[in-house]
Amino acid sequence: MQELPIQPRGLLWQTDFITPAHEATLLQIFRHDLQWPTRPGRISLHYGYTFDYKTFNIDPAIPYRPFPDWLIPLLPAREPRAPDQVCLQYYPPGAGIPPHVDAHGPYDQLYALSLGAPVMMEFRRGDERVEVDCEPRSLMCMSGDARLFWTHGIKKRKTDVVDAEGEGAKVRVRGERWSITYRWLREGGECECGDLRLCDTAQRRAGVEKEKRSVVALREAAAAAGGGDESKGKDGGER
Numbered sequence: 001m002q003e004l005p006i007q008p009r010g011l012l013w014q015t016d017f018i019t020p021a022h023e024a025t026l027l028q029i030f031r032h033d034l035q036w037p038t039r040p041g042r043i044s045l046h047y048g049y050t051f052d053y054k055t056f057n058i059d060p061a062i063p064y065r066p067f068p069d070w071l072i073p074l075l076p077a078r079e080p081r082a083p084d085q086v087c088l089q090y091y092p093p094g095a096g097i098p099p100h101v102d103a104h105g106p107y108d109q110l111y112a113l114s115l116g117a118p119v120m121m122e123f124r125r126g127d128e129r130v131e132v133d134c135e136p137r138s139l140m141c142m143s144g145d146a147r148l149f150w151t152h153g154i155k156k157r158k159t160d161v162v163d164a165e166g167e168g169a170k171v172r173v174r175g176e177r178w179s180i181t182y183r184w185l186r187e188g189g190e191c192e193c194g195d196l197r198l199c200d201t202a203q204r205r206a207g208v209e210k211e212k213r214s215v216v217a218l219r220e221a222a223a224a225a226g227g228g229d230e231s232k233g234k235d236g237g238e239r
């Protein structure tokens with residue numbers, strides 16, 4: 001993978017992680033063979049372990065959901081072991097995900113594979129905003145600053161403005177998008193970055209009450225914990 005020569009640092013990228021034919025087969029499976037939640041907006045399916053945000057450990061009450069056959073060839077091979085948790089998400093046109101940082105303590109590195117229609121993802125740190133085009137079939141790895149110190153999100157809107165090289169700015173209509181996010185549990189479950197703004201471990205150590213800890217991390221926690229809270233979590237209040 002290649003690091004993108006932009007801020008945030010640490011955004012590793014691989015275009016054409018799979019072929020268009022492989023993608024078409026997957027979309028066929030996603031559209032016709034899977035049992036999706038029936039609510040509108042962004043919806044997700046979880047595979048592997050489920051994390052319990054009360055105990056900050058694997059939830060022993062929820063059995064491990066084995067990876068389906070279609071998922072095996074999509075696991076990032078540059079990691080020494082398979083991820084602990086994989087989340088397949090469907091974004092109908094116009095759907096988004098509020099800016100958040102995936103919880104620091106529980107999770108280590110993070111990968112996301114984009115499928116279907118392209119979308120602009122926005123990274124934010126303070127007043128800084130950087131849009132990154134998530135082209136279909138591209139795999140990204142959020143590492144370093146991109147993983148820990150910038151939030152990422154997708155605006156809820158029907159179009160994106162794309163600045164193609166040499167062509168100037170163009171409006172691009174959103175289509176159906178799927179993403180697969182891969183997470184590995186962090187050994188020990190504690191992050192040492194010390195960022196009180198975004199790090200759940202740093203906030204806990206500083207005695208910040210759970211309710212007041214990083215809203216973004218908690219929203220992420222609730223959503224990843226089973227999807228039931230997603231409507232008032234990541235999708236809630238999205239502009």
Ligand SMILES: O=C(O)CCC(=O)C(=O)O
Pocket residue numbers: 087089097102112113114134152179180181
């Ligand atoms: O859809 C994506 O590419 C990323 C989703 C995401 O940020 C998440 O599930 O934490």
Ligand SMILES: [Fe+2]
Pocket residue numbers: 100101102152
């Ligand atoms: Fe995320």
